[in-house]
Amino acid sequence: MSTKKHSRSYRLFRLFIFKNRSKVSHALDAFFYGLKTGAKDTKTTTGIIQKYILHSGDITKEDEKFLKLYVYDMLKIAGIGIPFILLPGASIIIPFILKAAEKRNIDLMPSNFKGKPTSSIKIK
Numbered sequence: 402m403s404t405k406k407h408s409r410s411y412r413l414f415r416l417f418i419f420k421n422r423s424k425v426s427h428a429l430d431a432f433f434y435g436l437k438t439g440a441k442d443t444k445t446t447t448g449i450i451q452k453y454i455l456h457s458g459d460i461t462k463e464d465e466k467f468l469k470l471y472v473y474d475m476l477k478i479a480g481i482g483i484p485f486i487l488l489p490g491a492s493i494i495i496p497f498i499l500k501a502a503e504k505r506n507i508d509l510m511p512s513n514f515k516g517k518p519t520s521s522i523k524i525k
Contacts, residue, residue: 435514442513446471474511481509 418425449464460468484498485491502509 431514435511439511439513442467442471442474470512474513477509477511 449460449468453460481495485495499509
């Protein structure tokens with residue numbers, strides 16, 4: 402790619418980000434919030450599994466419900482992630498797949514990414 406083309410595309414990208422900075426900021430807040438809650442859920446799931454294996458061999462109904470939701474979310478992530486890995490250009494197609502599924506009342510979005518975080522959320 403020539404330097405002139407690279408420079409122009411870089412300026413267009415910067416202009417796009419600048420014009421849509423509130424949308425981009427909100428999308429990044431939501432993404433990082435989803436990652437943060439996903440990490441917490443993974444830690445909780447690990448604790449439940451360790452408790453089941455090492456200690457009692459039994460879990461509460463709440464723990465069972467949490468594990469089922471976690472596994473369900475992991476299957477959703479795999480369902481979205483597999484086309485991303487296998488198909489060239491899937492990163493462009495995935496938003497359309499999510500919208501099409503939403504129109505048909507099919508829920509493909511993992512629960513961690515459904516929250517509506519405010520811009521005041523701090524990631525630690």
